[in-house]
Amino acid sequence: MTPPETGFPAFEDRIMAAVLGVLGMRRGPRTRRDPLPVVTLSWAQSASGAIAREDGTPLLLSGPESMTLTHRLRAAHDAILVGIQTVLNDDPLLSVRLLPSPPPPPQPQPAVLDSHLRFPPGARLLARQDRKPWIFHSEASGEKADALQERGARLFRVSRGPGGLDLYEVLQSLGAAGISSLMVEGGGRVLRAFMSAGFAEQVVVTVSPSTVHGMPGPDLPGLVESLTEAYGADSVTWGTLNP
Numbered sequence: 001m002t003p004p005e006t007g008f009p010a011f012e013d014r015i016m017a018a019v020l021g022v023l024g025m026r027r028g029p030r031t032r033r034d035p036l037p038v039v040t041l042s043w044a045q046s047a048s049g050a051i052a053r054e055d056g057t058p059l060l061l062s063g064p065e066s067m068t069l070t071h072r073l074r075a076a077h078d079a080i081l082v083g084i085q086t087v088l089n090d091d092p093l094l095s096v097r098l099l100p101s102p103p104p105p106p107q108p109q110p111a112v113l114d115s116h117l118r119f120p121p122g123a124r125l126l127a128r129q130d131r132k133p134w135i136f137h138s139e140a141s142g143e144k145a146d147a148l149q150e151r152g153a154r155l156f157r158v159s160r161g162p163g164g165l166d167l168y169e170v171l172q173s174l175g176a177a178g179i180s181s182l183m184v185e186g187g188g189r190v191l192r193a194f195m196s197a198g199f200a201e202q203v204v205v206t207v208s209p210s211t212v213h214g215m216p217g218p219d220l221p222g223l224v225e226s227l228t229e230a231y232g233a234d235s236v237t238w239g240t241l242n243p
């Protein structure tokens with residue numbers, strides 16, 4: 001059977017088909033009771049393994065082709081999660097923008113791990129009209145919480161352990177709120193935390209030819225199945241993780 005014409009390059013479709021295969025190609029609530037979302041970890045790194053400059057300022061690591069892939073990946077997930085340090089350093093929008101035709105609404109839900117509610121009231125995520133961020137934290141209610149809620153953020157209070165917020169509780173809350181697929185975009189601490197907790201089913205890693213050094217990304221773990229495609233000057237590896 002001829003595959004459907006997507007208008008994207010075949011190598012990109014192969015990566016997307018692998019990702020969607022793991023997601024079960026479904027967005028929207030799953031039927032199992034209290035399911036945890038399926039988790040995809042995705043990041044871009046230099047050939048020397050850096051995901052940001054040493055001082056935390058962003059590195060432009062993805063070429064135009066792999067940037068489009070990132071936005072297709074975002075569109076395939078119900079929610080996108082980052083750590084608070086990424087919000088503080090990069091002020092991301094976490095929306096789907098770089099596609100030739102806009103995806104049908106709703107946009108994926110932005111979510112942030114932020115134990116102490118350091119979320120800046122002027123962050124671009126709070127200025128989005130379509131989707132206000134969900135913020136996972138462990139603070140008692142108070143002024144900071146009130147200010148963020150007034151700006152439209154939805155706050156989820158979860159337990160905190162030595163490594164940060166309890167990721168199982170975070171995933172449970174997301175599942176209960178109707179999220180069945182989660183893309184974790186970074187930064188390094190959050191990616192490593194999901195990986196070492198064993199909560200991720202798959203990874204998509206873009207490697208640029210740049211040899212710049214800086215803040216190291218996670219080590220790519222042993223992959224059960226994998227696929228690597230050349231993307232312009234970048235290469236993209238998809239793989240599944242041990243259950």
Ligand SMILES: NC(=O)c1ccc[n+]([C@@H]2O[C@H](COP(=O)([O-])OP(=O)(O)OC[C@H]3O[C@@H](n4cnc5c(N)ncnc54)[C@H](OP(=O)(O)O)[C@@H]3O)[C@@H](O)[C@H]2O)c1
Nearest residue numbers: 043044052056083085086115164165186187188189190193
């Ligand atoms: N190249 C890429 O693909 C890419 C993508 C995204 C970001 N980045 C870069 O990554 C850098 C930030 O990375 P980062 O590692 O410093 O910070 P991060 O992963 O963005 O955020 C880490 C923070 O999240 C909070 N957190 C809460 N619960 C956590 C848990 N269970 N596990 C881990 N963190 C938890 C902690 O702060 P609290 O204790 O305050 O809660 C922690 O310090 C930025 O400079 C950004 O440019 C790169």
